Amino acid sequence: MILEVLSGTMVGEVLSFARRQGYSGLEFLAGVPATVGGAVRMNAGAYGKTFSMFVKKVKLLKEGKIEDYQPRENDWTYRSFRREGIVVSATIGLIRVSPEEIEKNLKEIYFKRKANQPLTERTFGSAFKNPPCCYAGKLIEDCGLKGYRIGGAKVSERHANFIVNFGNAKAQDVLALLRGVQKKVWERFGIMLEPEVKFLGCSL
Numbered sequence: 001m002i003l004e005v006l007s008g009t010m011v012g013e014v015l016s017f018a019r020r021q022g023y024s025g026l027e028f029l030a031g032v033p034a035t036v037g038g039a040v041r042m043n044a045g046a047y048g049k050t051f052s053m054f055v056k057k058v059k060l061l062k063e064g065k066i067e068d069y070q071p072r073e074n075d076w077t078y079r080s081f082r083r084e085g086i087v088v089s090a091t092i093g094l095i096r097v098s099p100e101e102i103e104k105n106l107k108e109i110y111f112k113r114k115a116n117q118p119l120t121e122r123t124f125g126s127a128f129k130n131p132p133c134c135y136a137g138k139l140i141e142d143c144g145l146k147g148y149r150i151g152g153a154k155v156s157e158r159h160a161n162f163i164v165n166f167g168n169a170k171a172q173d174v175l176a177l178l179r180g181v182q183k184k185v186w187e188r189f190g191i192m193l194e195p196e197v198k199f200l201g202c203s204l
């Protein structure tokens, strides 16, 4: 099935629609809070799959004009779509499978996330990108930083690449914590973690 979806649509809505129609593909993004536009720009991904694998075409608004664009492989990188412009819609290709298979995929993803991520706490998703060698969360954990806190922000005890707002964390608390984590990982492993999260009005 080929679906053109407007950029403000939540990926979860696309998933529910596809599930009802018996089409599969985006289950890996179950539980990821994203609009279609945000998922394109961030090349949202999980468990070895990325949004780019399903996007056939995007409509981009650039300098007052709408362009139909067929992304090439090198437009996509880890958590980024490089082509400029505002995403107006994305055309997504999904495949028909049995309802049982979709349910199985969704359950698998749900249990994986539940086992490893602080789903019931206030976070902004992964703080740092995984460097080419390994998982950012493992590096942070190996520095003994689970539970490390500044103000109202702490490194999750469940998954070290998540920052939890456990009280009234200020942006400054989160930034200080991220800087502290980055510094410790650099000192211990010589790896400079790059933020995955985007900053507005501040930077690391």
Ligand SMILES: Cc1cc2nc3c(=O)[nH]c(=O)nc-3n(C[C@H](O)[C@H](O)[C@H](O)COP(=O)(O)OP(=O)(O)OC[C@H]3O[C@@H](n4cnc5c(N)ncnc54)[C@H](O)[C@@H]3O)c2cc1C
Residues within 6 Å of the ligand: 007, 031, 032, 033, 034, 035, 036, 037, 038, 039, 040, 041, 042, 043, 044, 045, 046, 085, 086, 087, 088, 123, 124, 125, 126, 198
């Ligand atoms: C609990 C939790 C779990 C998460 N898990 C994952 C995960 O497993 N994998 C993953 O990849 N991410 C994950 N995230 C991060 C987040 O969900 C993704 O980055 C998502 O793609 C962001 O979508 P958004 O619509 O919220 O975009 P925003 O956060 O609003 O924006 C992200 C960027 O995209 C740009 N943008 C947004 N809409 C458009 C548009 N229409 N056109 C052009 N640019 C646009 C913004 O300017 C910004 O630069 C998680 C977040 C949370 C809170």
